[in-house]
Amino acid sequence: MDKKNDKYPRFPYPNGRRYNLTGFKFGMLTAREVDEIRSKGRPYWICDCDCGNTTTVDSRDLLLEKTKSCGCNRYLSQTGSAGSSWSGTGELSGSFISHIIKNAKKRNIKYSITKEYLWELFLEQDRKCALTGVDISIAGYGKKDCNRTGSLDRIDSSKGYIEGNVWWVHKDINFMKNEFSLVKFKNWCKMVVEYRKEF
Structure with missing residues (x-):
């Protein structure tokens, strides 16, 4: 990870010290806690999405900004309204x-x-x-x-x-x-x- 991630505190983890992302926001996602069940090697984080859903994301994908939502922003516009090609309703695609x-x-x-x-x-x-x-x-x-x-x-x-x-x-x-x-x-x-x- 580059120096821009130095803003995140670190905490002990089985394979060394890892970034503590609790409460930090990544796009539409807010990191809540480490998902101990899925975490092998790099921690996975349970995140709350602005749309109301909960998802689990690899810490690396959060830090590199590869994942910024639970998936909802791939079909919703930045204003939260559906795009011209949207054929679903609500969160149902x-x-x-x-x-x-x-x-x-x-x-x-x-x-x-x-x-x-x-x-x-x-x-x-x-x-x-x-x-x-x-x-x-x-x-x-x-x-x-x-x-x-x-x-x-x-x-x-x-x-x-x-x-x-x-x-x-x-x-x-x-x-x-x-x-x-x-x-x-x-x-x-x-x-x-x-x-x-x-x-």
């Missing part, structure tokens, strides 16, 4: 919506909900997974944006993507639930917890 619709058609599943409905649903859920209560993000530019953790799930897998039958969950939960009914998924989770209580 058009490419992500298209991916959901395309995937539903590929599996021959009915899809009859609007992007506005999905965005309002996300806000009604207070940006949290409907099954676990953990914070999730649906912001991002591409259909596989690494910062996005939210995934649209059908409550009743025998029905389509229709109003009243969808909710936002964490992508890992959706992966585990797959095509299970909600009751079957909950029963399996309960059996795992009860059988392997030492976890």
